[in-house]
Amino acid sequence: MEHYLGEKLKKLRESRGWTQADLAKRLNKAVSTVSGYESDAHAIPLDVLSSISSLFSISTDELLGLDAPELLSLSGLTEDQKKTLVKLRDEFLAPSQQGNDLSPQQMEILHDVIKAFG
Incomplete structure (x- = not known):
């Protein structure tokens, strides 16, 4: 995922x-800084990342590319299968109390x- x-x-x-x-004007940055961001020559500070996400409403x-690259469709699944997947997600995302x-x-x-599913 370079660049x-x-x-x-x-x-x-x-x-x-x-x-x-x-974009530089909207971020209150120099054009060369924005160019550096786009070429990955400059790291984007957290406050600027926040401004960029607000500016583009994302x-x-x-x-950062951390969202799910693809979502699984639930169409075609039974109600029991959907409920089981929701329980699975909720339970395994919860912090473990037992290590x-x-x-x-x-x-x-x-x-x-x-x-x-078997």
Whole structure:
């Protein structure tokens, strides 16, 4: 994912029809700084990342490429399968109280997944 952020910034800028000078003015930066951001010659400070995400109405996760690259479609799944996936997501995103071992709830959900999709 080398050069991702600079390329993303350039695409966002161009999608608005802006020049580097236009973006620089909106960010209160020099054109050379924006050019450096787009070529990945300069690291973008966190406050500028925040300004860029606000300016383009996207999350910083999306700007940094941390959002899900593809989403799985739930169409074609049964209601039981959908409910099981929601439980799976919720349980495994929750912080573990027991270290690396699976909780009884997590074991039950894995059993449900095997049963629902097996």
